[in-house]
Amino acid sequence: MDWILDKKxxxxxxxxxxxxxxxxxxxxxxxxxxxxxxxVALKAGVTPNTVQKSFEQLEQKGIIYSRRGSxxxxxxxxxxxxxxxxxxxxxxxxxxxxxxxSLGLSKDDIIxxxxxxxxE
Amino acid sequence: xxxILKCExxxxxxGAKPAINGVTLSVESGRIIGLLGPNGAGKTTLxxxxxxxxxxxxxxxxxxxxxxxxxxxxxxxxxxxxNYLNNWMSVEQIVGMFTDFYEDFRPELxxxxxxxxxxxxxxxxxxxxKGNKEKVCLILVMSRSAKLYLLDEPIAxxxxxxxxxxxxxxxxxxxxxxxxxxxxxxxxxxxxxxxxVIFIKDGVIVLQDTVDHIREEHNQSVDELFREVFKx
Numbered sequence: 001m002d003w004i005l006d007k008k009x010x011x012x013x014x015x016x017x018x019x020x021x022x023x024x025x026x027x028x029x030x031x032x033x034x035x036x037x038x039x040v041a042l043k044a045g046v047t048p049n050t051v052q053k054s055f056e057q058l059e060q061k062g063i064i065y066s067r068r069g070s071x072x073x074x075x076x077x078x079x080x081x082x083x084x085x086x087x088x089x090x091x092x093x094x095x096x097x098x099x100x101x102s103l104g105l106s107k108d109d110i111i112x113x114x115x116x117x118x119x120e
Numbered sequence: 121x122x123x124i125l126k127c128e129x130x131x132x133x134x135g136a137k138p139a140i141n142g143v144t145l146s147v148e149s150g151r152i153i154g155l156l157g158p159n160g161a162g163k164t165t166l167x168x169x170x171x172x173x174x175x176x177x178x179x180x181x182x183x184x185x186x187x188x189x190x191x192x193x194x195x196x197x198x199x200x201x202x203n204y205l206n207n208w209m210s211v212e213q214i215v216g217m218f219t220d221f222y223e224d225f226r227p228e229l230x231x232x233x234x235x236x237x238x239x240x241x242x243x244x245x246x247x248x249x250k251g252n253k254e255k256v257c258l259i260l261v262m263s264r265s266a267k268l269y270l271l272d273e274p275i276a277x278x279x280x281x282x283x284x285x286x287x288x289x290x291x292x293x294x295x296x297x298x299x300x301x302x303x304x305x306x307x308x309x310x311x312x313x314x315x316x317v318i319f320i321k322d323g324v325i326v327l328q329d330t331v332d333h334i335r336e337e338h339n340q341s342v343d344e345l346f347r348e349v350f351k352x
Contacts, residue, residue: 007343010333042288
């Protein structure tokens with residue numbers, strides 16, 4: 001169980017987000033086979049029904065498609081997955097900025113903090 | 121999806137004390153359901169009624185359309201909350217006993233899961249740790265091809281790694297034809313693996329809903345909602 005999910009939010013959209021990240025960052029390339037429902041269920045520690053539902057939602061958005069009997073595949077066009085990734089980047093940045101503002105930092109302070117920060 | 125379990129106006133008293141006080145519920149196949157409630161809420165009583173170990177005072181209960189009895193025994197695989205196996209038997213002997221008892225028991229699957237845990241099949245049950253004993257019990261119950269699995273407190277008193285193992289075993293054995301009913305009061309440990317939850321309190325169902333719908337509606341985890349509903 002490697003995926004850490006937020007317990008306050010519904011599971012299905014979180015699975016969709018995680019899968020979009022995997023696709024948008026190229027961990028699974030366009031045209032390649034996606035993990036099976038069971039594999040994702042085991043990775044995330046969630047019920048296979050929820051995984052199935054999130055796969056179907058990604059299919060509706062045109063991010064993945066299913067081939068009868070051989071599983072799920074990533075669509076050639078990944079721009080929707082990349083858009084989802086961008087939305088996540090924006091919302092996480094917003095949350096970070098809110099945290100920093102509440103600590104009394106200005107935007108310039110935050111930028112210099114980021115520049116000076118050595119990430120191990 | 122068909123209806124695998126149906127209870128209507130179910131009552132069960134212990135003497136004058138009501139344990140199940142008018143339960144009506146319906147469970148579809150292919151679902152993993154949490155039966156959640158504090159100690160003494162009636163979880164074990166309800167599970168014993170479904171398994172046929174207890175008979176209701178009134179009301180109706182059907183499993184795949186049949187009343188509990190000879191026809192439902194092959195449909196229901198039940199893990200009690202207490203160890204009921206003979207401690208002097210070896211793992212191999214117990215698998216043999218289950219193979220004799222249950223037509224739908226898959227010994228190859230049981231041995232495969234036992235071996236993956238690194239448990240010696242010649243080992244006697246009494247020499248196993250508490251965690252390993254619970255894992256063996258769960259493996260035996262999940263190695264049947266039943267339609268309804270009843271797991272009474274499968275994660276109580278085990279370490280987090282064992283709990284993860286138990287959850288993985290439930291996911292791995294998932295089938296769209298079968299449902300799993302898990303009773304527990306340790307909700308946060310298990311809620312993500314559940315499709316639906318049933319809250320039971322003083323022998324009455326206070327809520328039946330899907331996990332994602334609860335989180336959407338209340339903006340909180342099932343565990344947090346549980347603490348609110350059962351605050352005292």
